[in-house]
Amino acid sequence: EAAVTQSPRNKVTVTGGNVTLSCRQTNSHNYMYWYRQDTGHGLRLIHYSYGAGNLQIGDVPDGYKATRTTQEDFFLLLELASPSQTSLYFCASSDGTGGGAEQFFGPGTRLTVL
Amino acid sequence: GDSVTQTEGQVTVSESKSLIINCTYSATSIGYPNLFWYVRYPGEGLQLLLKVITAGQKGSSRGFEATYNKEATSFHLQKASVQESDSAVYYCALSEPPGGNYKPTFGKGTSLVVHP
Numbered sequence: 541e542a543a544v545t546q547s548p549r550n551k552v553t554v555t556g557g558n559v560t561l562s563c564r565q566t567n568s569h570n571y572m573y574w575y576r577q578d579t580g581h582g583l584r585l586i587h588y589s590y591g592a593g594n595l596q597i598g599d600v601p602d603g604y605k606a607t608r609t610t611q612e613d614f615f616l617l618l619e620l621a622s623p624s625q626t627s628l629y630f631c632a633s634s635d636g637t638g639g640g641a642e643q644f645f646g647p648g649t650r651l652t653v654l
Numbered sequence: 655g656d657s658v659t660q661t662e663g664q665v666t667v668s669e670s671k672s673l674i675i676n677c678t679y680s681a682t683s684i685g686y687p688n689l690f691w692y693v694r695y696p697g698e699g700l701q702l703l704l705k706v707i708t709a710g711q712k713g714s715s716r717g718f719e720a721t722y723n724k725e726a727t728s729f730h731l732q733k734a735s736v737q738e739s740d741s742a743v744y745y746c747a748l749s750e751p752p753g754g755n756y757k758p759t760f761g762k763g764t765s766l767v768v769h770p
Contacts, residue, residue, distance in 0.1 A: 544699070573758070582762030583700075583745060598757070630699055643758065645699030
């Protein structure tokens with residue numbers, strides 16, 4: 541069965557801290573995505589990738605870096621975390637076929653920046 | 655860019671009553687976008703509820719239905735009789751057809767609370 545896992549599930553850091561969120565998919569999908577979910581804003585796309593070494597900019601990329609090291613692994617990096625980055629983060633994957641492909645989501649990482 | 659607008663905030667419905675969550679969209683591609691409804695239950699990630707990739711068609715799943723109306727650019731989610739287990743957050747989304755800008759766009763989500 542398709543699976544997307546995220547770690548950690550919960551993270552607390554301080555302003556200026558360095559945070560890495562990890563995502564792994566075992567779906568053999570080409571596309572992977574990072575979103576943030578905030579009340580009043582819904583799901584917003586941060587970065588996405590269509591293969592190892594590839595990175596595409598999403599709608600809210602400021603303050604975030606991402607790296608796709610393998611087809612399975614996609615990382616989101618916050619090098620100088622700020623309280624405005626407190627959010628629920630979701631990773632997803634899809635095979636991207638024709639744009640009509642379903643996205644499979646991980647369970648989410650709740651990040652708190654104090 | 656693309657945008658999705660759906661019923662905002664929380665919707666409260668009594669069990670066995672009908673439900674409609676409105677969704678309208680705007681897409682920049684020449685062709686028609688693909689349309690989706692996702693659902694997120696507490697403590698879980700989003701999962702696909704239904705999708706329709708052909709204008710004029712209807713999708714259905716778990717008693718929910720949505721019809722792709724290209725004239726009205728709408729994709730409203732309906733259910734004739736809700737259950738308490740339907741309480742969740744529902745997201746309308748679109749993605750561009752082949753050749754378009756393949757970057758998915760989500761609405762803000764609608765929280766459904768079903769009272770027994």
